[in-house]
Amino acid sequence: METHQIYNYMERINNLLxxxxxxxxxxxxxxxxxxxxxxxxxxxxxxxxxxxAVTEYLGQTKGTTSQTLNxxxxxxxxxxxxxESDKRVTHLKVTSLGLEILEECIPTPKFINACEQLxxxxxxxxxxxxxxxxxxxxxxxxxxxxxxxxxxxxxQVNKDNDYFCGLVKExxxxxxxxxxxxxxxxxx
Amino acid sequence: METHQIYNYMERINNLLxxxxxxxxxxxxxxxxxxxxxxxxxxxxxxxxxxxAVTEYLGQTKGTTSQTLNxxxxxxxxxxxxxESDKRVTHLKVTSLGLEILEECIPTPKFINACEQLxxxxxxxxxxxxxxxxxxxxxxxxxxxxxxxxxxxxxQVNKDNDYFCGLVKExxxxxxxxxxxxxxxxxx
DNA sequence: AATTATATGTATCGAGTCGATACTATAATT
DNA sequence: AATTATAGTATCGACTCGATACATATAATT
Numbered sequence: 001m002e003t004h005q006i007y008n009y010m011e012r013i014n015n016l017l018x019x020x021x022x023x024x025x026x027x028x029x030x031x032x033x034x035x036x037x038x039x040x041x042x043x044x045x046x047x048x049x050x051x052x053a054v055t056e057y058l059g060q061t062k063g064t065t066s067q068t069l070n071x072x073x074x075x076x077x078x079x080x081x082x083x084e085s086d087k088r089v090t091h092l093k094v095t096s097l098g099l100e101i102l103e104e105c106i107p108t109p110k111f112i113n114a115c116e117q118l119x120x121x122x123x124x125x126x127x128x129x130x131x132x133x134x135x136x137x138x139x140x141x142x143x144x145x146x147x148x149x150x151x152x153x154x155x156q157v158n159k160d161n162d163y164f165c166g167l168v169k170e171x172x173x174x175x176x177x178x179x180x181x182x183x184x185x186x187x188x
Numbered sequence: 189m190e191t192h193q194i195y196n197y198m199e200r201i202n203n204l205l206x207x208x209x210x211x212x213x214x215x216x217x218x219x220x221x222x223x224x225x226x227x228x229x230x231x232x233x234x235x236x237x238x239x240x241a242v243t244e245y246l247g248q249t250k251g252t253t254s255q256t257l258n259x260x261x262x263x264x265x266x267x268x269x270x271x272e273s274d275k276r277v278t279h280l281k282v283t284s285l286g287l288e289i290l291e292e293c294i295p296t297p298k299f300i301n302a303c304e305q306l307x308x309x310x311x312x313x314x315x316x317x318x319x320x321x322x323x324x325x326x327x328x329x330x331x332x333x334x335x336x337x338x339x340x341x342x343x344q345v346n347k348d349n350d351y352f353c354g355l356v357k358e359x360x361x362x363x364x365x366x367x368x369x370x371x372x373x374x375x376x
Numbered sequence: 377a378a379t380t381a382t383a384t385g386t387a388t389c390g391a392g393t394c395g396a397t398a399c400t401a402t403a404a405t406t
Numbered sequence: 407a408a409t410t411a412t413a414g415t416a417t418c419g420a421c422t423c424g425a426t427a428c429a430t431a432t433a434a435t436t
Contacts, residue, residue, distance in 0.1 A: 002311040003303040007295035008231070009318035011224060012334070014202050016325055019247030022394090031394095031421065036199060043196070051385060059207030064423050066386055071421085088384040088431045107195035114325035115191040122320055123190040129317035130197035132310055137204055137302035146200070210423090219392065219423095240413060252394050254415055259392085276402045276413040 006133075020108040028101055029075070033058065035105060037068050038077055042094050042102050045179035047168060048146075049092050050083075053182040056144055077101060139186070147184040149177050154185065194321075208296040216289055217263070221246065223293060225256050226265055230282050230290050233367035235356060236334075237280050238271075241370040244332055265289060327374070335372040337365050342373065 021032045040057050041049055055065040069092065072078045077098035083089035094102070107115070115123065138145045149155045154167040163172040167183055209220045228245050229237055243253040257280065260266045265286035271277035282290070295303070303311065326333045337343045342355040351360040355371055 002315050003295055003300060005315055006303060006311070006318060007299055009315070009322055010201065010205060010299075011227070013198065013318065013322055013325065014205070015224070015245070015247050016322075016331065017198060017202070022247075026395090033422070036203070039199070052383085057203070059203050059210075060422090061424055062385065063387080063425075067422080070386090086384085086432070090385070107191055110325065110329040110331075111195055111198075112191060113328040114321060115194060117324045117328045118320065122317075123194070125313070126317040126321050127190050127193050127197070129310075129314040130194060130201065132306065133302060133314050134197055134201055134204075136305045137201065137298065140301040140305045141298040143204065143298075214424090221393070238413080239415095248393090249395055250414065251396075251416080255393075258415090274403070274413085278414070 017108060017111060020110040021105070024105050024108050025101075028105070030071075030101075033060075034068050034071055035101075037065070038072055038094060038098055039102055039106055041078060041092050042099065043180055044146075045172075045176045045181050046091070048180065048182040050089055051092070052089075054092070056182060057146060072098070135186075144182060145184045145186055146180045146182060147186065148180055149184075151186060152181065152184045153187045154183070205296065205299060208298040209293070212293050212296050213289075216293070218259075218289075221248075222256050222259055223289075225253070226260055226282060226286055227290055227294055229266060229280050230287065231368055232334075233360075233364045233369050234279070236368065236370040238277055239280065240277075242280070244370060245334060260286070323374075332370060333372045333374055334368045334370060335374065336368055337372075339374060340369065340372045341375045342371070 018032055021035060025032070025035050037054050037058060040054060044053065044057075051062060051065050051069055054069065055062045058065065058068075060068075069078070069080075073080060076095055078092050078094050081091040081093060083091060118126065137143070149163060149165070149172060152165075154165050156164040156166055158164050158171075163174075163177055164170070165172050206220055209223060213220070213223050225242050225246060228242055232241065232245075239250065239253050239257055242257065243250045246253065246256075248256075257266070257268075261268060264283055266280050266282050269279040269281060271279060306314065325331070337351060337353070337360060340353075342353050344352040344354055346352050346359075351362075351365055352358070353360050
């Protein structure tokens with residue numbers, strides 16, 4: 001019977017976060033979903049910065065995502081780069097202006113207040129609890145995990161201590177290792 | 189630095205929940221926000237079942253809420269009752285058809301899977317973590333708590349063991365005691 | 377090599393969300 | 407009695423969102 005209670009908490013916090021986000025970004029003429037798309041692009045790796053990946057992450061259709069991205073492009077928060085090897089694919093790069101907006105708006109002001117008020121211990125508890133809930137959600141429903149290399153079954157560490165992805169067969173630069181990936185698959 | 193991590197988890201779970209909800213309720217021709225409004229009305233007490241209260245709970249404007257409620261009324265999921273003592277006020281009663289929909293759609297299917305997979309202990313941990321986060325969010329930002337009588341400073345228990353609200357100066361029937369209230373104020 | 381199927385992304389339509397504004401009706405205050 | 411405040415509705419424009427149709431590029435099949 002905790003299920004209902006957890007659902008109610010999630011729904012309530014969701015609403016508060018959404019309202020908070022909306023209030024903050026209205027000055028930039030953005031919508032919550034647009035900020036989320038931009039946020040995703042700032043924390044994903046170079047294999048995951050495409051409209052397709054944004055679509056998967058946000059759980060929308062590609063048409064809807066296309067519109068969202070057009071707004072962000074028009075506002076100079078991101079630029080589109082055609083993929084060299086596969087010309088169907090577009091890469092989305094967040095501009096420095098886009099990063100400024102994100103720095104300013106994420107996390108949202110009221111959320112920061114809420115978290116900073118919690119003790120270190122409680123913050124860790126909350127982080128772990130959400131991690132468990134999200135992991136279970138992904139695993140039991142067989143969804144895309146969007147995790148980082150560290151927890152991915154394709155992740156390898158070579159003798160000379162550099163990181164290598166067994167899926168794309170490329171070595172992974174240091175800066176990319178903590179970014180989320182649309183190809184991520186949890187270790188069994 | 190946990191703040192960012194917690195925010196990212198919340199955002200991700202939000203998206204999954206929203207997508208889940210959308211997929212489930214499309215068969216009833218509903219939108220996520222409409223289901224949330226109906227859900228709220230099924231867990232609030234008789235002082236909190238008005239368009240104004242829904243507006244506060246969902247963090248929208250009254251105009252938007254008015255539209256949402258019109259859809260739910262047209263679909264026979266709720267009925268409007270004018271308040272006897274204050275004729276500006278409308279009470280919103282969820283119909284048995286509305287309750288059926290809620291029973292069917294809340295919590296959403298994938299969320300149920302996710303929660304049931306967690307151990308009893310973990311479920312309790314998650315519940316407590318979310319409780320702490322939500323409480324902090326409300327307290328630090330001075331928002332409406334929408335809590336139950338038990339944790340309210342107006343709550344009293346009389347000698348003959350019946351419950352009494354010090355704000356509305358009325359005794360509270362058993363069934364109402366576990367419902368959320370827009371007048372709720374935490375005990376200091 | 378030509379054909380077919382699949383994948384990525386865009387364009388457009390209609391229904392709905394949402395905030396803003398203007399409005400009505402009732403209640404509370406002065 | 408006049409003024410102000412509150413609850414709610416109506417309407418507008420910008421945006422979300424799914425659905426559909428479309429364009430193009432790649433992959434698979436023949």
